[in-house]
Amino acid sequence: PYNFPVKDVNSKDIVCRTSDMSSKNTDTCDVTAGSKVGVVFRTGESSEKIVLSRSHKGPCLAYLAPMSSNGKGDVWFKIFEEGYDKATDQWCSEHVIDAKGELEISLPADIADGEYLLRAEIIALHAADSVGGAEFYANCVQIRVSGGGSAKPKGVSIPGVYKADDPGIHIDIHEKIESYPIPGPKVY
DSSP: OOOOOOOTOGGGGGGGGGSOOOTTTTOEEEEEEEOEEEEOOOTTTTTTTTTTTOOOOEEEEEEEEEEETTTTTSOOOEEEEEETTTTTEEEEHHHHHHHHEEEEOOOOOBBSSEEEEEEEEEEEEEETTTOOEEEEEEEEEEEEESBBBBBBOOBTTTSSSSSSTTTTSOTTTSOOSSOOOOOSSSSO
């Protein structure tokens, strides 16, 4: 339902493109630890096949946080990242567009059972040659994990994980790219 980017890395809206983290009127998806889950990026509920513009190139990332935290504090741990592939000259966002907005993410097999927020994000870098030009398209879904282990990974705070001048956020993608530093912490 949200078709706007967040551009301020310190905004509460960067979490899920909304600052309303209440769980009322939401459903929870049951998933198995170690399984793959699919997330979908679309421009709106009625636009089944319309994703981002091809010009909105950038990385894809996914984080988990215990639902009991409501996403507040150092609770988000990264479970997925895909950036720029120099060999194919393609960004993760281009793979998502080619897949009609779909992105598959593997859940860690050892995380503790329980309810989590799954945050999936594309960072569009087409205007990131200026500080504050990157566009963050993040959405969250509630999941209930079963069949896992006992791991409770350390996390980071969102907002707080990114700075507007981080090398992977303030970058001119219209120049030749030799390597791309994916923003945020390492994948758990």
